[in-house]
Amino acid sequence: MTVSVNQPLTALPSFLNESSLLLNELLHAVADEIYLLDAADLKLVYANASALSNTGFDLAGLQKLPLSDVLGVSQATLKGHLHAHGSETRFLRLMQDLAPVIGRISHEQLCVKIISSEQGTFLLLIKSDLSPISSSDCHDCAHTFNQVLMDSESRVEAIISNTPGLVFQLQLDPRGDIVFTYLSEGCKALLGFNAADLMQESKLFFAMMNPRDKASLRKRLVHSADALTQLDWEGRVWINDWQDNKWVNLRAIPKVLNDGVIQWVGIMINITQSKNEKLELQESRHELAQLTAHMNQIKELERTRIAREIHDDLGGNLTAIKIGLTSIINRLATGLPVSAEQAKGLESIVDNTFEAIHKISSDLRPNILDLGIVAALEWQAKEFEKQVGISCTFTTNQADIVVTPDQAITLFRICQESMSNIAKHANATSVQVDLNLHYGEIIMKISDNGIGINTADTYKPNSFGLRGMQERVAALYGSFDIDQLADQGTVVAVTLPIE
Structure with missing residues (x-):
């Protein structure tokens, strides 16, 4: 079977081809004929482009021919070389038994090298057309091939050594x-x-x-x-x-x-870092979904409470006012006198109604915030001390700090939630609230001298109060920290950027 110039070339066996594609291309480009034999059965497994061109056969066609017709040496000669030089790693000159029949030219010489790999042992033969034949010819040919192989392996090693993994x-x-x-x-x-x-x-x-x-x-x-x-x-x-x-x-x-x-x-x-980040993101989304569900539940409970207060307090008061006014109108219509006690009773009910309205309005949005965040937190500290009976001190380094409405309600609600937690769990005897403006940041700290928070408690699935604080601050691009103090007690720290 003959081969045309445009026919695809044979590929290197895996143990060489894996070293470098460059080596494969170089072997096809050289003028010398290069052959590779499996030492186990002396079967031809590779021939480069020059060998195919000079012989006029493709690899399958060459494999069907006797080695003596292609190389000018018999299997017996090659087996003898393997036996005599099995441990030799250099290229050696091999004398031809006779002139090859296929692709015959006037002057040829063979250089052979034994190659061992994980796939087995191979004979690498290089057939050159050189005249006259000198003792250095095989050495030059071997040196060229070894240099190509060494360059290829060094490139592969450099790539592997710089591979992240x-x-x-x-x-x-x-x-x-x-x-x-x-x-x-x-x-x-x-x-x-x-x-x-x-x-x-x-x-x-x-x-x-x-x-x-x-x-x-x-x-x-x-x-x-x-x-x-x-x-x-x-x-x-x-x-x-x-x-x-x-x-x-x-x-x-x-x-x-x-x-x-x-x-x-x-x-x-x-991929540990990226995997952990992915898992943390999934966990964060799960916690956010839980917090959202909890906030919706709290919102519905708050609506129910407000509706009950409006119905019971305001509705009850308005009903009492209506009954009182009806009684007065009836007495006036019949010419009966109206006592001052009836009028004062109605006035008292109206006052209670105003207080109920003020309380509901304050729960929805504290009016004290209209006076500024400094005044609001100072008022909250005094109210806590008055209602709970725990000493509470407020300090600040500014008479007034300008904040956005979102920042104001966030600082107020976090302070409110922190004080509620102190009253319920801390067993504290004193509380300190600090609000300072420092290097372009608003810093609020609420600290107490109580039993201190357990770090594990901050990670509990039902710690919705703490999660709510964290989410409020995160939405304003700030930072939130809660730590146990070195001696005793807990400190909640909120940092917000000035907008």
């Missing part, structure tokens, strides 16, 4: 366990094992996983092998030396080797 080759043994045939030096940083140790005990990789992730990887390996599709898996591995879990992502391309074994070549990277 672990480069690997793996296969599956008959039991379905992973066997690593190659691991880059990133193995230690990612998995806590030296590359050589993990290659020797590849089963340790499965042992690092939890059962669920292990089953997921096995399933995806089987699917990738069956369909020859890219393997994409992520899971958790336990790093014993660091006593910590890592999330890793594994991506690899499968390829069928000459012996039918499927080999994956790929990269493994640490």
Whole structure:
């Protein structure tokens, strides 16, 4: 079978082709004929472009011909060379038994080198048309090929060493366990094992996983092998030396080797940070949904309370006023006298109505905020001391601090909620409220000398009061902190930017 100039060229065997595409291109470009034989059966497995062009055959056609017709040497000569020079790693000159029949030219010489790899042992032969033949010819040819190979390998090593992760080759043994045939030096940083140790005990990789992730990887390996599709898996591995879990992502391309074994070549990277951020985002969304549901529930309860107060207090008062006025009107119509006590009773009911209206209005939005946030917090501190009986001191470094309406209600409500928590849980005897303007930021601190908050309590699922404070501050691009003081007590700190 002859080959045309435009026919596709043969590709390097996997153990060379994986080193570099550049090497493949260079071997096709050189003028010398290059052949690769499997040392086990002396079968031709590769021929470069020059060999195909000079012989007029494609690789399949050359494989059907006797080696003596192509190379001018017999299988017996090649077997003798293997036996005599099996441990030799240099290129050696090989004398031809006779002139080759295919692609015959006047002066030819053979240089041969034995190459060992994980896939087996191979004979690399370079046939040159040189005249006259000198002892340095093979050396020059060998030097050129070795230099190309070394340059290619150095490029690959440079790429691998600068790859952010672990480069690997793996296969599956008959039991379905992973066997690593190659691991880059990133193995230690990612998995806590030296590359050589993990290659020797590849089963340790499965042992690092939890059962669920292990089953997921096995399933995806089987699917990738069956369909020859890219393997994409992520899971958790336990790093014993660091006593910590890592999330890793594994991506690899499968390829069928000459012996039918499927080999994956790929990269493994640490995705712990991005995975944790994703989980934190999901948890934050879940907490926000819970807080929203709680706030809606509180809103409905507040509406119910206000409706009850309007109905019971205002409605009751207005009913009493109507009855009193009706009585007065009837007495006046019949000429009976109206006593001052009746008028004063109605006046008292009207006063109570005004107080109820003021209370409901104040609950919805404190009127004291109209006087400024400094006056509002000072008033709140005095009201707390008067109503609860706990000493409460207010300090500020400004007579007045200009804030937006949203900032004002946020600071007021957080102070209100904090004081409510102190009254319920702190067992404190004194409270300090500080409101200061400092380097373009509004800083409010509410501290007490009580029993102090347990850090774990701030993470309880039903800590809606604290979550509400955090969400209020976050909406205004501020920061919220709650800590236990060194000696005793708790401090709530809110920082808001000046707008």
